[in-house]
Amino acid sequence: MGNKAERIAQLNDEFRKAAWQGGHVYMTQGIQGLPPEDQFQVFKLVKTFNAFSEDNDPYEEHDFGAFDFKRERIFWKIDYYDKSMTFGSEDPADPEVTERVMTVMLANEY
Helix, strand or coil: CCHHHHHHHHHHHHHHHCCCCCEEEEECHHHHCCCHHHHHHHHHHHHHCCCCCCCCCCCCCCCEEEEEECCEEEEEEEEEECCCCCCECCCCCCCCCCEEEEEEEEHHHC
C-alpha cells in the first residue's frame, strides 16, 4: 500500500470511527425505515467495522464495508468531494480540500 492510500485509509477510519467530523453521513430510506435501536446498532457496526480484505478494499483505502445485520446485508461507502460539494476531490489524502461523504444503505438499495 502506498503512502497516499495509507493516508486516505487513516482519514477514512478517523472519519468513520470518530464523530464523523470533516464530512457528512447519509442513510438511505431503508436504513431510515429501521427501528431507532436497529439504526443505532447499524451505525455502531459501521464505526467498528474492521473486516477489510482484498475483495472489499482493493485500493486499501477503507472506503467501503459490508456486513450482515439481522436479516439484512448492510453496505457503507465513503466518497470524496471538494469542499463546495460540487465536484470530486482533487486529493482525498488532503483533508483541507476534501469533504468526506458516507452513505449507509441496505444492500438491495445499491
